[in-house]
Each structure stands twice: as C-alpha cells, then as structure tokens.
Amino acid sequence: MVSKKLNNIIEALGKHEDKDSIRVLNEIGTNSHLDEVRELASRALVRKNIKESLEVVIKNKGKGINDLSARVAMSAINELLSLKDKQTATLVLDEAINSDAEKEVIDTARSVKALMSFSA
Amino acid sequence: MQKISPLRAGLDAFNRFKAQRLQKKENAITQKMENSNSTNPFGISFKGTVIQMDVFESSKDKTSNATNPIQNGLDKVNKFVASARVATMNKIDRIKQGAISFGSKVKDTVVNTYNKLATTEVNFDFLNNTTSRLQKRPVSELEEMFRNELNAMEV
Numbered sequence: 001m002v003s004k005k006l007n008n009i010i011e012a013l014g015k016h017e018d019k020d021s022i023r024v025l026n027e028i029g030t031n032s033h034l035d036e037v038r039e040l041a042s043r044a045l046v047r048k049n050i051k052e053s054l055e056v057v058i059k060n061k062g063k064g065i066n067d068l069s070a071r072v073a074m075s076a077i078n079e080l081l082s083l084k085d086k087q088t089a090t091l092v093l094d095e096a097i098n099s100d101a102e103k104e105v106i107d108t109a110r111s112v113k114a115l116m117s118f119s120a
Numbered sequence: 121m122q123k124i125s126p127l128r129a130g131l132d133a134f135n136r137f138k139a140q141r142l143q144k145k146e147n148a149i150t151q152k153m154e155n156s157n158s159t160n161p162f163g164i165s166f167k168g169t170v171i172q173m174d175v176f177e178s179s180k181d182k183t184s185n186a187t188n189p190i191q192n193g194l195d196k197v198n199k200f201v202a203s204a205r206v207a208t209m210n211k212i213d214r215i216k217q218g219a220i221s222f223g224s225k226v227k228d229t230v231v232n233t234y235n236k237l238a239t240t241e242v243n244f245d246f247l248n249n250t251t252s253r254l255q256k257r258p259v260s261e262l263e264e265m266f267r268n269e270l271n272a273m274e275v
Contacts, residue, residue: 005249007270012263020259027267036271074178 002036009027010037014044019052024071028054038063046079046089054092058109059101063107077112083120090116 009028013021022045040071041060042064057064064076080089091102093116096109247253256264 003269003273006266006273008249008251008254009262009266009269010255013266014257015251016259016262017257018259021262024259024263024266028263028270032270034270034273049174100237 002034002040006037007040010040010044014047014063017036019050022048022050022053022056025053026063030056030060035069035072038069039075040069042067042072042076043079046076046083049083049085049088051088051092054089055095056113058089059096059105061102061105063098066105073108080112081115086116090102 013025023040025045030038032041041095042057045057060066062068065073065080067073067076080095082087088114093109097106097113097114
C-alpha cells in the first residue's frame with residue numbers, strides 16, 4: 001500500500017511545471033517494481049498532457065499503456081480516455097502507430113486510438 | 121421399685137424435652153443480647169438513618185420529671201435537637217464523602233490527561249506534505265523524497 005506522502009509526491013510531480021519532473025516520474029515511477037507506484041506515475045504523466053510525458057506512456061514498451069500489468073495499462077488507458085483535450089494524445093498515438101516501434105506497441109497504440117475515437 | 125406405665129413414661133419424657141428446649145432458647149437469647157451489646161449497646165445501626173428522638177434518653181432521674189411538665193417539655197426539645205443534630209451530621213458526612221470521591225475522580229482524570237499529553241508527540245508533517253505545498257518545491261528535492269519513500273517501503 002502506497003503511503004499518502006508518496007501519493008502526494010507523485011501527484012505533485014505530475015502537476016509540477018518543471019519538465020524535469022517527467023524525467024523523475026519516468027526514471028523512478030514507471031521503472032518501479034511496485035504496480036501501484038507505476039500506476040500512479042503513469043496516470044500523473046498522462047494528466048500532464050504534454051508531448052514529452054505522453055510519449056513516455058505511449059511509445060515505451062513495458063510502460064504506461066504497454067505495461068505488463070493489466071491493471072497499470074488499463075489505468076493509463078482510462079486516464080487517456082478521461083482527458084478533456086485529447087489532441088496531443090491523438091498526435092502521439094499517431095506517431096506511435098506510424099513509427100517503426102515493436103508490433104505490440106503499435107497494436108496497443110492503434111487500439112487506444114480506436115477507443116479514443118469512440119469515446120470522443 | 122416403682123412400676124411406671126408406658127403412657128406416664130412418655131409424658132415425663134415429653135415434659136423433660138420441653139423444659140430442655142425452653143432452657144436452650146433462653147440461653148440463645150441471652151447470648152445474643154450479650155454479643156450485640158458488646159459492640160453496639162443499642163443494637164441499632166445509625167448509618168444513613170435518621171435516629172428518632174426517643175432514642176436519646178436523659179441521664180437524669182425520671183421520677184422528678186414526671187412531676188415537672190416544663191422540665192419534661194425541655195427534655196423533649198433536647199431530644200429533638202440531638203436527633204436533628206445526628207441526622208444532620210450523617211447527611212454532612214455523606215455529602216463530604218461524595219465531594220471527596222468526586223474530587224479524587226477529577227484529579228485522576230486531570231492527571232491521566234496530563235500524562236497522555238506529555239507522552240503524545242504532535243506531528244505536523246502532514247501539513248507540509250500536501251500536494252499544493254510539494255508542488256512548490258524543486259524537482260530535485262521531490263526526487264530525493266520519492267527515492268526515500270520507495271526505500272522506506274522496501275525496508
């Protein structure tokens with residue numbers, strides 16, 4: 001169980017204006033062996049809703065929507081679908097679909113984009 | 121040797137038994153009176169009861185009182201005053217005991233509360249760790265806190 005303090009730190013990093021917070025969330029948060037920490041970090045990165053943060057959770061294998069834990073992946077997808085402004089997310093998803101990344105990453109990005117078009 | 125009829129013998133035995141029983145009863149009453157008078161000469165418990173004024177007998181000679189009605193009246197008043205005094209003393213004792221127990225209870229409660237306060241540490245860390253406050257801190261500091269929290273969870 002993640003402590004309230006840790007939860008607040010991740011949330012604060014998610015809301016922080018300094019872009020270095022993306023690096024911290026990526027390095028420490030999404031690489032944590034704890035599912036709960038990865039989930040919180042992924043959601044914080046999605047909520048930032050900027051290209052750099054969304055690229056971390058969409059284009060990287062084993063992170064965000066591509067996480068091996070279904071709970072973490074579904075949580076990141078759900079957060080993406082909850083975004084009010086989906087423009088940046090759609091752009092990053094398109095980039096992922098058209099990139100030469102691994103098939104799994106491309107397939108996931110395509111599925112999430114389809115879901116986003118339905119939910120829009 | 122005198123010849124006794126069975127009926128006569130039975131009657132004698134009954135009379136002896138009756139006399140013995142009466143004797144035993146009298147002995148028991150006498151013993152009881154002696155025992156009760158040894159600790160409490162009146163054989164009455166005064167705790168929490170209002171003693172009637174008849175209990176207070178004057179030590180003066182009664183024969184002289186019978187002839188003097190004024191003296192008799194004064195004695196009655198004296199008895200009444202003594203009765204009221206004892207009753208009041210009992211009431212005051214009860215109130216005093218109640219006040220003492222209440223005071224000791226209050227004292228115990230205050231001492232316990234003080235001990236609790238003395239041993240309780242008030243920590244205001246939760247106020248410094250709210251999201252809005254953390255957001256204002258530099259990322260490097262948050263990074264360090266993040267790492268420390270994760271290390272603390274692993275221990």
